[in-house]
Amino acid sequence: MSNVITLSRSFGKLVSFGKEVLEKEGHKLFFPPEDCLPLDEKRITNLIQKFNIDAIVVGAERITPNILDTLGSRKIVAKHGAGLDNIDIRYATKSNIAVTFTPEANVQAVAELTVGLILCIARRIPKACFSMKNGDWEYFMGKEIYGKIIGVIGTGKIGKAVIQKLSGMNVNILVYDIVTSKEISSLQNVKYVDLKEIFTNSDFITLHVPLTQNTYRMIGENEFKLMKASSYFINTSRGSIVDELALYKFLSSKKIAGAALDVWENEPPKSISAKLVKLDNVIPTPHIGAYTEEAIYRMGHQCAMSIIDFFNNKKPKYLANPDVWKNLGY
Template sequence: MTMRILVTPRTFGKSDPVPLAMLEEAGCEVIRNPHGRVMTEDEMVMMVRGVDGIIVGLDPVTRRVIDCGGSLRAVSKYGVGVNNIDIDYANSKGIKITNTPGANSAAVAEHALGLLLSACRHISASDREIRQGKWTQHPGFQLEGKTMGIVGTGQIGRQVAERAKGLRMSVLCYDIYPDGFWAEKADVAYCSFNELLEKSDFISLHVPLVDVTYHMISANQLARMKKNAILVNTARGGIIDEDALYGALTNNVIAGAALDVFENEPVTNSPLKNLDNVVMTSHIGAHTLEAVQNMGRMAVKNLLESLAG
């Protein structure tokens, strides 16, 4: 019997034919996202009818979407963060949820450091000014000898920490489940969240967006940070209170921010767009050819295994 699979990510199969071939070999009928963007809940409700499985990106898989997917048996996240999926409700309906941990870890870790370098050395600003006919030489910060704070030491956080060590930085880490064996091997140190905020020159966020991490960086936490600190976020936008961040950046509470994710995407009228001490990218941390290939193949494998089980 043919299984109908809804595939929502726009990059799925674009640079690698293998994931689509895997679905076809398994006898699946593939339904693609026709909108060329992340779909709304209403659009997902229309698309999910009659499908057996979903390979989903950032599109919402809410209670309403699940209820409209009467034959839905599995959802495979094309990526790591699952905050767009109502996992508890899906589980209550017997729908299996998987994701692709590790598939994009190197890509996101490299992007976090790229953002940090751009913020520290004013790379984006200098590029922009040259194109405007200006020749300005802004003094920046070196990374060597500084302290990097890593919030969340899952696969991405660990890769950022290890790369920071390669750039001759000291590394402090905070995680609710510290791994002393890894810390000793990587020559990094765990500490309390407040100590990390107070001692780090740069702070990079690598936690999932759940109830306890929503706005975990707000006015109180920003006030604890060094005045020359730079905050990097390649995780999820809701981890930072953006209004509090704007206040901190405009009142010299911290020196800068480098953001790949935002509470509302795509970014439209955020006041952060008007600040020179913010570097922004459009949630592209995981968008390398290698990561997209890894995510696509792993997402299909997970989905087919879930449907077979």
């Protein structure tokens, strides 16, 4: 059928189901050596040419116009994940290359991690854990989230799931999005407000918007200076949505109480991202939002089915650039 190169670190490795589905349908998979990942543009283009690649399964690698030109028309880039900020979709559409993604696969995993991080930072669980491992017996004073105000920025699939999970914990939830949801508006103790009110009044603020030109560094000094000194910031969306230098300034000076961060402008962290990791009032995790067995299973299956459907002349369910389908004559 087709030759598929897998750039994602997790596709077919942590959970083999997606790989097995493709191979059963006759697709041939190529896996670059693990110690070479992530690959740069030159290596990717060389591999596309060497193995006559028809489809790319991509994780965090940047898919550039040069890579898309090398891949060629009537091919597919399947994102093993939900975020599309690393793929030049406009150029892919112009080149008649389909781009698919897995927008529903990791919703519960990311939402659960978000709630977990809120609880961890409120009760200082990581500090208590490491203290005991060091042989100490020390009490760590935390805070309850009961009765607190939690601000949720972005009410898409993940934001909605976070709201639903928090709704049973007796908290008041302030939400913001450029598009309001009647379903969310109807929930008890949930209220749509503007960003200023969220940053001014919330005890915990959690971020759930995609990275686009409009959201790049949408959260910065103007927002952080509104926060209470006792409040916390959580980000499980994309690092570049936040001005990390501004966040570092407010955290290091204790003008805000703390942050829990799963995503970074530079991954692995370097420069200002690395400085944030080292702060004692930051809980850092290495972009593990989607890393549950169940989410990786769903991501692998959806990725595989997108490729199978595409080469069977069937429109993939999660096609990010539907104009391509029209351009290809289907």
